[in-house]
Amino acid sequence: MLQSYKCDKVCSGLVVSGSGEPVNNFNLQILRTDVSGMPMEWVNYQDAVRLYHIEQVAYTCGERLYVVRGGINARSGLRSQIEVHSIIATQGSNRSLHDSYIPPLNNRALFKRDANMCMYCGQQFTRRDLSRDHVRPLSQGGYDDWNNVVTACKRCNNHKAGQTPEQANMQLLAIPFTPTHAEYIFLQGHRVLADQMKFLLAHFPRTSPLHKRFNKLA
Numbered sequence: 001m002l003q004s005y006k007c008d009k010v011c012s013g014l015v016v017s018g019s020g021e022p023v024n025n026f027n028l029q030i031l032r033t034d035v036s037g038m039p040m041e042w043v044n045y046q047d048a049v050r051l052y053h054i055e056q057v058a059y060t061c062g063e064r065l066y067v068v069r070g071g072i073n074a075r076s077g078l079r080s081q082i083e084v085h086s087i088i089a090t091q092g093s094n095r096s097l098h099d100s101y102i103p104p105l106n107n108r109a110l111f112k113r114d115a116n117m118c119m120y121c122g123q124q125f126t127r128r129d130l131s132r133d134h135v136r137p138l139s140q141g142g143y144d145d146w147n148n149v150v151t152a153c154k155r156c157n158n159h160k161a162g163q164t165p166e167q168a169n170m171q172l173l174a175i176p177f178t179p180t181h182a183e184y185i186f187l188q189g190h191r192v193l194a195d196q197m198k199f200l201l202a203h204f205p206r207t208s209p210l211h212k213r214f215n216k217l218a
């Protein structure tokens with residue numbers, strides 16, 4: 001179903017929550033997908049409204065997050081409004097993201113990939129107590145890429161120092177892996193809503209370790 005809106009002065013519009021109450025939490029992210037439903041990126045509600053406004057939204061899924069009210073239409077005398085849902089599919093597709101995509105490596109996404117868990121002692125920590133460990137150390141020819149890095153608490157990382165797990169007599173609890181594009185979108189999310197989580201999980205590879213690590217959140 002194609003939803004189109006004619007709406008003026010969107011930026012000065014009133015924003016209310018999906019239930020009709022005015023909201024001041026504009027931080028909820030909206031998951032944008034391509035027209036085939038492939039997850040693309042997170043957008044804020046202003047970007048989502050813009051996409052509705054230029055009629056780029058092909059269809060929506062998920063719950064209604066915001067209702068943005070625009071100006072009064074001179075011809076109809078009605079106030080225009082745009083309903084922003086948690087997942088919006090936009091026109092066009094980007095098939096190049098399906099294959100051989102390698103997301104940029106950063107600690108925030110890395111720690112989330114490993115569910116904030118030290119991959120040596122198995123305990124969970126806050127982000128500031130975690131570090132990036134190179135399973136095969138850089139000094140021994142290891143690479144700084146997703147398949148050679150794991151989350152480690154600072155204590156375990158110090159103990160391991162410039163050694164491989166075997167040399168340090170430490171057991172690695174899970175094999176590191178490179179996230180797919182859909183997995184990376186999830187890892188970048190700040191506050192992933194339940195319906196967005198469910199949607200993203202359905203796009204993860206069947207064998208993804210993230211199913212086990214995050215399924216309970218969906």
Ligand SMILES: [Zn+2]
Binds near residue numbers: 120121152155157
């Ligand atoms: Zn540890």
